[in-house]
Amino acid sequence: MIKEIPGGVCAAKGFRAGSVHCGVKAGSSPEKKDLALILSERECAAAAVYTRNRVKAAPIYVTMEHLEKGTAWGVVANSGNANACCPMSHENALAMCQAAAQATGRGAEDFLVASTGVIGQTIKIDAIRAGVPQAAAALSPEGSDGAARAIMTTDTVKKEIAVSFDIGGKEVHMGAIAKGSGMIHPNMGTMLAFITTDCAISHQMLSEALAQVAGRTFNRVTVDGDTSTNDTCAVLANGMAENSLIQGEGEDYDTFLEALGHVCRHLARAIAADGEGASKLVTCLVSGARSEENAEALAKAVVGSSLVKAAMFGADANWGRVLCAMGYSKAPFRPEHVDVAFRSAAGEALVCRQGDGVDFDEDLAKRVLSQKEVVIAVELHEGEYSAECWGCDLTYDYVKINGDYRT
Secondary structure, X not given: OOEXXXXXXXXXXXXXXXXXXXXXXXXXXXOOOOEEEEEEEEEEEEEEEEXXXXXXXXXXXXXXXXXXXXXXXXXXXXXXXXXXXXXOHHHHHHHHHHHHHHHHOOOHHHEEEEEEOXXXXXXXXXXXXXXXXXXXXXXXXXXXXXXXXXXXXXXXXXXXEEEEEEEOOEEEEEEEEEEOOOXXXXXXXXXXXEEEEOOOEOHHHHHHHHHXXXXXOHHHEOOOOOOOOOOXXXXXXXXXXXXXXEOOOOHHHHHHHHHHHHHHHHHHHHHHXXXXXXXXXXXXXXXXXXXXXXXXXXXXXXXXXXXXHHHHHOOOOOOHHHHHHHHOOOOOOOHHHOEEEEEEOOEEEEEEEOOEEOOOOHHHHHHHHOOXXXXXXXXXXXXXXXXXXXXXXXXXXXXXXXXXXXX
């Protein structure tokens, strides 16, 4: 049984985190932490997934290089600057790892590195070099909250979770932090997410688990249709739970996979709900599909539609926009078989049956769509597969936030 526990990214045995404000972004508040460090007491099996944007930030390439051996000891990450498409970006990403190594007694290649913020501006590496020893001095088993806040940009809330579960009679822990609010349309893993666990699992099985789970969680989130240059999701497993090493499929692997799915689904929903300017979480659940891939494509098209998102903001039951988005998704389906309903804590309103509109209570639909969480339920009546994707509404504030992002 999976149980949610406190501790975040430090909930697993042997992990500590530290954070500090070092002034990565000019004019940022001294109260806003912008540098995070995560460190394990032991070497970890490590895996990551990255953006598929052809334009990738330098930290991704450095992390890829450092993960070629399949192990890592920690993560160094900053907010306020993406370290992407700018002079000295690769050298500065390496310098962040070198600073973390010097402050902790490890090697530069032992660290994964990530950055988030404005693209195209040279990062203030001297500020980071000065901040890393402070972050190292602050390393603590209670450091998850600060680390979660240090990687935030336009996020309005921190994203953090931890769970415990049993593998072979051993209590295992897994914790995570993430950031993401805008430029969210991942096609690989996520915005930035760092997951730690004390489970003993091989690099190969960890990589397979992360790839499988990311495909069904982070890849199913869209806020604005833009895929970031910096998206990275990394998992570190130090084995300190002392369970039998997971080296192949089986009951233990299935348990680990379920826990990882629980953690990543929580973070994915949190990122969607905290979309820039968003006022509500919008889930599209497509059922009765010919395949899971078709269901996912249809659901993602619906939650990614600007017109659907605008209708959700206005609590307008304009269901025709749902079918329109499905129609351009390129996924095969029969429109004449489709049912559409809107659901929330306020009830359910069926608005379309077998591809045609039905009479429905507009006041009820308005109440349903005015809740903080709304589900667009689509039934295809064609098969047994389903998928859900997550997004948010499109508000005036999204334009305000992104109209002057650099300032």
